[in-house]
Amino acid sequence: MHIVVVGGGVVGMATAYELNRRGHSVTLLERHAVAGNETSRANAAQRSYGVVYPWADPAMVFKAIPWILKQDGPLKLRFPPSVETLRFMVSTLRYAWSPGLFGLNRRAMLRLGIHSRERFLALEHELELAFDGDHRGLLHLASTPDALEGYRATQELLSELNIPSRLLTPEQVREAEPGMVGNGPLHGALSYDTDGTGDCHKFSRELAKACEAKGVAVRYNVEAEKLIADDHKVSAISLSNGDGAMETLEADAFVISAGCWSNHLVQPLGLQLPIYPVKGYSLTVPMTDPDRGPTSTIHDDNYKVVSTRLGNRLRATGFVELADFNRDIPEARLATIRKSVESRFPGCADLDAAETWTGFRPMTPDGPAIIGRGPRENLYLNTGHGTFGWTLSAGSADLIAQIIDGEEPSICLDAFRPGRFQE
C-alpha cells in the first residue's frame, strides 16, 4: 500500500518507520525543513514508561488553584483565558470527575508504556541512532513525607503491572545521584528502574535519515492543506509546497500525526479532535562540571521541574501553562527552572548561558492519545500524545501499523479510541 503520514515529529516519524518496516510504500509530509522541530524539539527527554498518567487527574483538581496562584507554582493560566482554554478546562474537569476513569486510563497508558519500551529496545537494536539515549532509570524525588507516602500507592500499581520500581531513602538517592549536593528538601524518592532518557529531536532527525535510507519519501517544507474524500474513503491530500504551488497527492491510506495541528485536517470529515496546546519551557546547556550533574533524569516534586542528562548536556524542563499558541518565554518561568536545578545540582552548568525553548503538548482533555481509525475507512490517527509522546512514540507507531494491516493490536486500545469525545 502507498501510505501518506502527515507530521514529521517523533510520532509521525516512528509511524513512517514502522509502516516501511512492514513493506509499505510511505510518504511523510512535514512543513518544517527538518524532523522533530515542533513539540518534539526540546522536551524533558524522559522515556518515562512507568510514569505515564492521564492529564484529567481528580487529585489535580484541588491542587490546580493553589498551583496557579503560587509564584513558582507549576500550573499557569493566561488571563483572560480564551474560549478554547475555558472549553478545554471544563472538559478536563468533566473527565477528572468521571468515576473510575482516571484509573482505567492510567492502566491503559502504562500498558502502552510497557509496549513502547519493548519497541524502543527493538528499534535501537535494528538501527544505530545517535540521540544521547539511555535506560538508566528515573527518580521522582519526595520533598515532603506526604509525597513519599503517595509514592507507596504508586508502587503498588507498578508492581501489579510488573513494572520494576524501588523506594529509596535520602542516602540511597545521593548514592545513585552523587552530584545531588544541593539544599533542596529530600525525604526519599521513587526509582523507576527501567525508564530511560534521550534527545527526542536528535532521535527524530536520525530516524528520518534512517527512513529515507530505507526508501521512505520524506518531504519537508510542504503543508498538508486538506484531505479529499467521499463518504467512505480519502482518495488524496492537497499540499502547498514552500513556493506556494499546490499539488494533489493520491494514496491508499493516510495517517494524521500532526500533533497540536491535527484537528483542522480531520474536522471537515466530521470528527472533532479536541487537542489543546499545553505549553511548557526548557533550558539546555553543556555541563561545565558533568560530575555535579544528574546521571539520568530527576523529577523534583518541589518545583515540578525535570533535570535530565543528555550526554554532557543538561536539559531542565518545567511548567504546564494554558495560554493557547503563545510562544513568549517569560524570564520568571526560566528563573524557577534555574532555581530548581541550583537547589539540587549546584554548579553543574552555567544556566544563564542555556538555550531556551517553549513548546506545546498536544493534550486531549482526558489524557490518553488518539490512536485508531478515523472518520473514513482508510484514514488513521496517531496523535494527541500530550505529556508523553516521546515515551509512547515507538509503541503507538507499532500499534497503528498493526491496525492498518488488519491485525489485532498487541494491547487493548479502548482508552485511545478516536470517537470517544463524541460519545
Ligand SMILES: Cc1cc2nc3c(=O)[nH]c(=O)nc-3n(C[C@H](O)[C@H](O)[C@H](O)COP(=O)(O)OP(=O)(O)OC[C@H]3O[C@@H](n4cnc5c(N)ncnc54)[C@H](O)[C@@H]3O)c2cc1C
Ligand atoms: C515542556 C515539555 C516537556 C515534555 N517532556 C516530555 C518527556 O519528558 N517525555 C515525553 O514522553 N514527552 C514529553 N513531552 C511531550 C512530547 O514532547 C510530545 O508529546 C511529542 O513531542 C509529540 O510528538 P508529535 O510528533 O505528536 O508532535 P510534534 O512533535 O509537534 O510533531 C507534529 C509535526 O506535524 C507537523 N505538522 C503539523 N501540521 C502539519 C501540516 N498540515 N502539514 C505538514 N506538517 C504538519 C509539525 O510541523 C510538526 O513537526 C513534553 C512536551 C513539552 C512541551
